[in-house]
Amino acid sequence: EIVLTQSPGTLSLSPGERATLSCRASQSVSSSYLAWYQQKPGQAPRLLIYGASSRATGIPDRFSGSGSGTDFTLTISRLEPEDFAVYYCQQYGSSPLTFGPGTKVDIK
Amino acid sequence: EVQLVESGGGLVKPGGSLRLSCAASGFTFSSYSMNWVRQAPGKGLEWVSSISSSSSYIYYADSVKGRFTISRDNAKNSLYLQMNSLRAEDTAVYYCARFLGKDWYFDLWGRGTLVTVSS
Numbered sequence: 305e306i307v308l309t310q311s312p313g314t315l316s317l318s319p320g321e322r323a324t325l326s327c328r329a330s331q332s333v334s335s336s337y338l339a340w341y342q343q344k345p346g347q348a349p350r351l352l353i354y355g356a357s358s359r360a361t362g363i364p365d366r367f368s369g370s371g372s373g374t375d376f377t378l379t380i381s382r383l384e385p386e387d388f389a390v391y392y393c394q395q396y397g398s399s400p401l402t403f404g405p406g407t408k409v410d411i412k
Numbered sequence: 413e414v415q416l417v418e419s420g421g422g423l424v425k426p427g428g429s430l431r432l433s434c435a436a437s438g439f440t441f442s443s444y445s446m447n448w449v450r451q452a453p454g455k456g457l458e459w460v461s462s463i464s465s466s467s468s469y470i471y472y473a474d475s476v477k478g479r480f481t482i483s484r485d486n487a488k489n490s491l492y493l494q495m496n497s498l499r500a501e502d503t504a505v506y507y508c509a510r511f512l513g514k515d516w517y518f519d520l521w522g523r524g525t526l527v528t529v530s531s
Contacts, residue, residue, distance in 0.1 A: 339517035341457075348507055348521035349457065360519065392457055396516035400473055401459040 306331055306395050308404035316412040323380040325407045327393035332373045337397035340369055340378045343406075344389045352391075353378065383409070414438035414520065416508045421525030428498050428529070434491040434508030434522055442466075442486035445511040447518065448493050450504035458504075461493065462511070476502075498529045 307330040317323055327338065336356035341349035351360040353369035356376055366381040380387055388411050393404040420432040432448070448460040461482040462471045470482055481494040491508055505524040512519035 337515065337517075341518075348523055349518070350521070351517065351519050354512075354515065354517045354519075394457070394517060399471065401462075401516060403457040403459070405456045 305400055306333065306398055306402050308393055308395060308402055310391075310393060310404035310407045312407060313405075314408045314410060316410055317383055318412045319383050319385055321383050323378075323383055323387070323409055325378040325380075325391055325409075327371075327376040327378070327404050329374045329376075329395060333376075333395045334397035336372050337395060338369075338371070338376050339394045339396065340367075341392045341394065342387075342389045343392065349392065380409075416510065416520060416522035418506065418508050418522045418525040421506065421527045423528045423530065424498055425531050426499060426529055429494070429496045430498065430527060432493040432495065432506055432508075432525060432527070436489045436491070436508075436510075439510075439520075441489040445469075445516075446484060446491045447509045447511065448480075448482060448491075449507045449509050449518065449521075450502075451507070451524070452501075452504045455504075460506070462516070463491070495527070498527075500529050503527060503529050 309328045311326045338356045340353040343349040352363050357369045368379045370377050390406045390408045392406045417435045424430050445464045447462045450458050450460050463482045479497045483492045505526050507524045508522040509518040510520040
């Protein structure tokens with residue numbers, strides 16, 4: 305089973321700042337099969353990024369993903385008020401599918 | 413509107429059973445593999461089970477194997493999860509989620525239904 309570790313656990317930033325979230329895998333994620341989701345309180349997760357770097361339909365271009373192998377990054381170029389949420393990475397390169405524990409981005 | 417709507421959650425005693433349903437609309441349900449993903453209160457996401465479009469392939473997390481059964485009825489645009497021998501650690505919001513195509517990430521989620529296992 306591939307274990308995903310996300311850091312930091314919490315990121316305290318102000319609107320307009322840049323957010324950099326990390327997701328590290330315990331072994332290489334094949335074909336960069338790595339996705340990112342955003343979840344707000346009381347809501348279902350929303351797909352942001354798949355294939356490590358491809359934005360999902362309707363996702364603003366301030367969200368970008370990068371990385372390969374065991375190290376992946378989600379970057380939010382300029383935080384908007386609606387971006388404060390919890391972000392999860394998920395690998396789908398091998399079974400079982402696994403999620404990281406999440407990074408909470410909150411308002412400083 | 414493209415959506416998934418779960419139902420069937422509630423309070424059940426340890427050792428009990430519950431059947432969750434997920435109604436799909438706005439897309440060709442029979443063309444997509446479907447899943448259940450759960451989230452314990454205040455915790456992260458855990459994949460539970462997947463079923464292919466024609467029910468030919470079914471997968472379970474080790475934590476639920478032998479206790480949960482996933483199924484679907486394409487004529488009714490519905491997904492199900494039969495949960496038996498429930499434990500306190502099964503307490504969670506259960507989400508119905510869709511795989512987009514052949515890659516196993518979740519592009520569409522329902523709002524979830526809460527299952528509480530407690531005496």
